[in-house]
Amino acid sequence: MRKTGRLSVNLEKCTGCRICEIVCSSTREGLYAPKVSRVRLVQNEEKGFDCPIACKLCEKPPCVAACPTKALTQHPLRHSVIVKKALCIGCGLCVEYCPIGAISIHPERKMAAVCDLCLGEPLCQKVCPTHAIEFHNRGGGS
Amino acid sequence: MQRIVVSYPERCVGCRICEIACSMATEGIMNPTLSRINVLAAYPSSALDLPILCKQCDGAPCIATCPRQALKRDHRTGAVTVDKWDCNGCAICMSACPLGAILIRTNGLAAKCDLCRGDPRCVGFCPVNAIAFKTLEEVSAERRLEAAKHVT
Amino acid sequence: MYGYAGKVLRVDLSREQASVEDLDAKAAEKFLGGRGYAAKVLYEETSKGFDPLGNDSLLVFMTGPATGTLVPTGNRTALVFKSPLTGGFAHSTVGGHFGPELKFAGYDGIVVRGRSSRPVYLWINDERAEIRDAKDLWGKNTFETELKIRKESNDNEMRVASIGKAGESLCAIANVTVDFYRSFGRGGAGAVMGSKALKAMAIKGARRGIEVPDIEALSKHVQELYRKLQIPGWTLPKYGTPGMLLTANSQKVLPTRNFQRTSFEEIEKIGPEQIKKELVKKDKACYACPVYCGKFSVVEEGPYKSQAEGPEFETLYALGSCCGNSNLEAVLKANMLSDMHGLDTMSLGVTISFAMECYERGLLNQGDMDGLDLSWGNADAMLTLIDRIADKKGFGGVLADGVRKAAERIGKNSSAYAMHVKGMELPGYDPRGLQGTGLGYATSNRGACHSSHYVLTPELSGKVNRFETQGKGALAKELQDLMAVLDSLVICKFVRYAFGMTAEGYTETIRLVTGRPVDSAEVATIGERIFNIERMFNLREGMGRAEDTLPRRFLEEPADVGASEPQVVRLDEMLDDYYVNRGYDKQGRPTKERLKQLGLEYAVKDLEAD
Numbered sequence: 001m002r003k004t005g006r007l008s009v010n011l012e013k014c015t016g017c018r019i020c021e022i023v024c025s026s027t028r029e030g031l032y033a034p035k036v037s038r039v040r041l042v043q044n045e046e047k048g049f050d051c052p053i054a055c056k057l058c059e060k061p062p063c064v065a066a067c068p069t070k071a072l073t074q075h076p077l078r079h080s081v082i083v084k085k086a087l088c089i090g091c092g093l094c095v096e097y098c099p100i101g102a103i104s105i106h107p108e109r110k111m112a113a114v115c116d117l118c119l120g121e122p123l124c125q126k127v128c129p130t131h132a133i134e135f136h137n138r139g140g141g142s
Numbered sequence: 143m144q145r146i147v148v149s150y151p152e153r154c155v156g157c158r159i160c161e162i163a164c165s166m167a168t169e170g171i172m173n174p175t176l177s178r179i180n181v182l183a184a185y186p187s188s189a190l191d192l193p194i195l196c197k198q199c200d201g202a203p204c205i206a207t208c209p210r211q212a213l214k215r216d217h218r219t220g221a222v223t224v225d226k227w228d229c230n231g232c233a234i235c236m237s238a239c240p241l242g243a244i245l246i247r248t249n250g251l252a253a254k255c256d257l258c259r260g261d262p263r264c265v266g267f268c269p270v271n272a273i274a275f276k277t278l279e280e281v282s283a284e285r286r287l288e289a290a291k292h293v294t
Numbered sequence: 295m296y297g298y299a300g301k302v303l304r305v306d307l308s309r310e311q312a313s314v315e316d317l318d319a320k321a322a323e324k325f326l327g328g329r330g331y332a333a334k335v336l337y338e339e340t341s342k343g344f345d346p347l348g349n350d351s352l353l354v355f356m357t358g359p360a361t362g363t364l365v366p367t368g369n370r371t372a373l374v375f376k377s378p379l380t381g382g383f384a385h386s387t388v389g390g391h392f393g394p395e396l397k398f399a400g401y402d403g404i405v406v407r408g409r410s411s412r413p414v415y416l417w418i419n420d421e422r423a424e425i426r427d428a429k430d431l432w433g434k435n436t437f438e439t440e441l442k443i444r445k446e447s448n449d450n451e452m453r454v455a456s457i458g459k460a461g462e463s464l465c466a467i468a469n470v471t472v473d474f475y476r477s478f479g480r481g482g483a484g485a486v487m488g489s490k491a492l493k494a495m496a497i498k499g500a501r502r503g504i505e506v507p508d509i510e511a512l513s514k515h516v517q518e519l520y521r522k523l524q525i526p527g528w529t530l531p532k533y534g535t536p537g538m539l540l541t542a543n544s545q546k547v548l549p550t551r552n553f554q555r556t557s558f559e560e561i562e563k564i565g566p567e568q569i570k571k572e573l574v575k576k577d578k579a580c581y582a583c584p585v586y587c588g589k590f591s592v593v594e595e596g597p598y599k600s601q602a603e604g605p606e607f608e609t610l611y612a613l614g615s616c617c618g619n620s621n622l623e624a625v626l627k628a629n630m631l632s633d634m635h636g637l638d639t640m641s642l643g644v645t646i647s648f649a650m651e652c653y654e655r656g657l658l659n660q661g662d663m664d665g666l667d668l669s670w671g672n673a674d675a676m677l678t679l680i681d682r683i684a685d686k687k688g689f690g691g692v693l694a695d696g697v698r699k700a701a702e703r704i705g706k707n708s709s710a711y712a713m714h715v716k717g718m719e720l721p722g723y724d725p726r727g728l729q730g731t732g733l734g735y736a737t738s739n740r741g742a743c744h745s746s747h748y749v750l751t752p753e754l755s756g757k758v759n760r761f762e763t764q765g766k767g768a769l770a771k772e773l774q775d776l777m778a779v780l781d782s783l784v785i786c787k788f789v790r791y792a793f794g795m796t797a798e799g800y801t802e803t804i805r806l807v808t809g810r811p812v813d814s815a816e817v818a819t820i821g822e823r824i825f826n827i828e829r830m831f832n833l834r835e836g837m838g839r840a841e842d843t844l845p846r847r848f849l850e851e852p853a854d855v856g857a858s859e860p861q862v863v864r865l866d867e868m869l870d871d872y873y874v875n876r877g878y879d880k881q882g883r884p885t886k887e888r889l890k891q892l893g894l895e896y897a898v899k900d901l902e903a904d
Contacts, residue, residue: 016578068241
């Protein structure tokens with residue numbers, strides 16, 4: 001069943017294995033290319049933290065507001081950001097306006113790519129070996 | 143990876159020094175209306191000031207719509223440049239650009255950010271580092287790093 | 295090519311040039327990648343007798359087809375070189391994220407030859423490969439080096455392999471630190487890099503993904519492997535490698551005080567429970583690994599303030615029980631110093647314990663050691679000595695090239711206490727309680743090594759009788775060949791608990807990653823081929839049966855290892871049987887026929903060379 005919800009991360013559990021990145025890229029891209037995954041790991045080896053970052057489904061997404069061609073819209077139920085490929089010109093304003101770096105321009109397709117929650121069944125959450133990624137209903141969860 | 147002039151809208155204070163610097167570099171005089179970078183004040187809906195300039199789009203609508211193929215890609219810098227011999231000032235590109243990053247110069251020809259042949263002059267003048275000469279990948283990596291720092 | 299990136303970067307430091315060549319597809323078929331492919335390159339592109347720290351020395355970094363994929367632990371890189379410690383073949387592998395980054399940059403490997411006249415570092419960003427000036431990095435420790443390179447590149451995601459003072463000083467026990475806390479540990483790779491004035495290698499790769507023939511099928515297979523890795527009661531995820539300390543100690547094979555004893559009376563102070571309670575802050579995993587055996591540990595304050603991903607079992611043995619040291623915080627600090635200076639903790643610890651035994655026996659006095667009191671368990675003296683070893687200062691210089699050289703320098707028959715095989719120091723398992731492991735130590739191509747065979751796995755689990763020598767010849771061969779395959783894929787040997795200890799367990803993974811259907815016989819042959827080309831390298835260097843031996847202590851001093859009576863390693867009962875299994879003559883040399891069977895005809899000339 002397709003759910004609405006939001007991804008969150010329990011940072012104490014993330015081990016930095018990047019299996020989320022590998023699976024996201026393998027499913028969306030058809031090969032193993034974690035650098036174009038829609039969830040991206042940030043590591044700080046000095047402090048020993050690992051933190052995956054993906055779209056937080058802002059209430060008023062600045063990327064959608066900034067898009068000059070109206071290629072970005074927000075899904076009415078899931079609140080995830082949808083990229084209309086026909087309208088996207090790869091200008092990258094969305095990248096500049098996203099405060100957390102969750103959206104990026106695909107290096108080959110030259111179009112915006114962002115987490116869309118796998119349409120309600122997020123794969124990264126399923127494969128995470130330590131269950132560090134959680135999928136909570138909007139309004140609930142941590 | 144393509145370096146363009148990227149903006150950090152949360153840092154911009156609306157001083158428009160970049161506009162002055164650009165007009166100096168491209169037109170030889172201080173006149174912000176001739177600048178290829180423009181800062182929009184978003185008052186009153188928000189307090190933000192937003193630097194707007196050409197992003198050298200890969201699927202650039204300006205290149206596609208120019209009837210004389212006067213807009214070309216400089217393969218060294220990756221910038222979209224106006225060929226002054228082919229351009230006739232019809233301004234179709236001005237309408238095609240969804241950012242409004244193209245203007246018509248005093249000589250009647252189209253003008254836009256061309257990265258100053260690879261060393262964009264505006265960048266060094268910004269007093270708050272709200273613009274930079276970087277790739278979009280660098281920007282999103284920085285953003286992710288900042289976001290991670292905030293939560294840990 | 296499925297799995298592989300298809301390109302190898304060639305770097306000539308003498309000419310300060312870099313070029314790209316195609317991966318040799320035939321070699322990839324025969325040697326798989328990683329350690330195997332690199333061994334072939336080293337063997338073919340060098341000749342007998344070259345100076346490991348000279349111009350003709352090569353550093354061959356090579357990933358395998360599984361590196362960067364979803365295959366569990368598909369993250370490793372092999373480094374193959376001639377060891378300044380042993381004078382023979384060396385391989386070393388590292389986990390973390392370095393290998394995948396190299397694949398995503400578009401390269402399967404990097405071959406470095408020559409040497410630079412000034413300190414340099416290699417900077418790779420996708421297709422850009424630059425040899426950059428390292429004068430502002432030389433002299434900095436590995437942490438500072440990695441941070442500085444990342445800062446200057448404005449890229450927090452660059453992966454860096456670098457040497458510290460130890461490599462710069464050409465210590466034969468210097469290693470290469472990778473991703474801050476991991477290393478190409480064994481054999482002295484750091485000294486080889488230092489001799490080339492190559493301070494670091496920094497990689498950023500974003501341009502390539504890795505293609506496999508049927509990504510859905512591989513993902514399904516991986517899910518199955520994940521299930522197999524959920525082993526009830528497995529201590530590795532919970533405690534990391536320190537979990538092995540209790541097993542080794544209770545089975546009386548934990549080397550204590552330079553192998554004088556086989557268990558440590560203060561084991562609880564440095565055991566897994568203590569570590570988890572006092573030090574561990576968070577679990578860490580390498581790329582694509584669901585086991586997260588890494589433990590990020592911190593001592594917040596005090597004289598042993600430090601942090602590391604560790605300490606690992608081998609470090610807790612080498613700088614713990616082997617030195618009679620029960621100060622856990624000091625072990626973490628020693629770990630951190632080793633990471634920062636770029637020193638192999640295993641060789642370091644066993645060399646220090648050698649010095650401690652010499653001191654105990656009166657072969658050395660404090661004056662010989664710059665005033666250091668190297669009594670067993672004196673952690674502070676140990677920490678001071680580590681700094682001096684990295685600098686080759688005073689007595690540190692005597693020890694900086696490993697235990698064999700130190701014994702030569704000290705004389706006085708101290709070699710009786712130098713615990714090494716072929717010059718490389720022992721791992722943390724006493725072979726007198728693990729006969730087959732002793733055979734593996736004696737015959738491993740890189741010197742005293744447990745991970746190139748892991749005969750200790752069936753011996754400690756009881757699958758085979760650890761006190762018996764029968765059948766160990768065949769077992770050691772089979773496992774040495776198999777581990778060579780893991781080192782060529784390149785995956786982590788910790789997954790052997792899921793993939794299995796026979797060639798059959800790896801055929802499906804190889805097929806799904808490369809597209810090549812292989813059966814277990816072919817997998818075993820690939821492993822045998824790899825082992826033999828390494829053996830030929832050593833034979834060419836003049837190493838043979840005489841070097842397939844063990845320290846006198848193991849052959850002549852019986853120890854209580856939990857058997858009905860104290861044991862020595864009965865190597866003479868195993869070695870000839872091993873040679874027969876390998877198809878070697880009595881001198882430990884492959885026959886012409888065996889080499890031909892393995893497709894190594896061209897190596898035959900080196901058989902006949904003497």
